[in-house]
Amino acid sequence: MSSAPKLLIIEARFYADLADALAEGAIAALEKAGASFDRIEVPGVLEIPAALSMALTAMENDGEIYDGFVLLGCVIRGETSHYDIVANESARVILDLIVDADLAVGNGILTVENDDQAWARARKEDKDKGGAAAQAALAMIALKERLGV
Numbered sequence: 001m002s003s004a005p006k007l008l009i010i011e012a013r014f015y016a017d018l019a020d021a022l023a024e025g026a027i028a029a030l031e032k033a034g035a036s037f038d039r040i041e042v043p044g045v046l047e048i049p050a051a052l053s054m055a056l057t058a059m060e061n062d063g064e065i066y067d068g069f070v071l072l073g074c075v076i077r078g079e080t081s082h083y084d085i086v087a088n089e090s091a092r093v094i095l096d097l098i099v100d101a102d103l104a105v106g107n108g109i110l111t112v113e114n115d116d117q118a119w120a121r122a123r124k125e126d127k128d129k130g131g132a133a134a135q136a137a138l139a140m141i142a143l144k145e146r147l148g149v
């Protein structure tokens with residue numbers, strides 16, 4: 001790749017404050033690497049697979065070309081089995097899309113038991129999982145380039 005990579009950040013805003021914290025870490029990592037990016041929002045993690053699929057369709061239709069994707073969101077266990085649907089089904093479809101289309105994706109979707117776990121992982125000054133997802137996407141972009149995919 002001759003120019004700096006361009007990535008698409010897909011943010012689930014179900015927990016807006018956590019989404020902001022994850023995005024802060026991701027953006028800092030991308031800017032540090034000299035990458036450019038666009039951001040789109042979806043209501044919750046369950047909508048992330050459709051948004052990723054839509055972005056791929058838009059790219060096929062001569063839309064913006066993204067070298068990689070950063071997925072951000074948080075699923076916090078509640079009282080019912082809904083957590084398992086949101087966390088597991090989204091992860092399954094996301095991985096199918098990634099493998100089927102050789103996508104460079106960093107997964108920054110937290111799946112946690114409570115708010116404390118979520119904040120420890122979302123804060124840029126703490127575990128910085130948003131930054132880690134951005135770095136994973138950049139690493140996979142570099143791998144794709146090295147393998148000529």
Ligand SMILES: Nc1c(NC[C@H](O)[C@H](O)[C@H](O)CO)[nH]c(=O)[nH]c1=O
Nearest residue numbers: 012014043044045046073074075076
């Ligand atoms: N419980 C969480 C959700 N639930 C909402 C779903 O993601 C979805 O938006 C809804 O079912 C409408 O289709 N989303 C999260 O991102 N995090 C959660 O903890």
Ligand SMILES: CC(=O)[C@@H](O)COP(=O)(O)O
Nearest residue numbers: 076078079080081082083
């Ligand atoms: C993971 C969720 O969707 C969660 O917010 C649902 O909570 P509950 O199981 O208490 O309805």
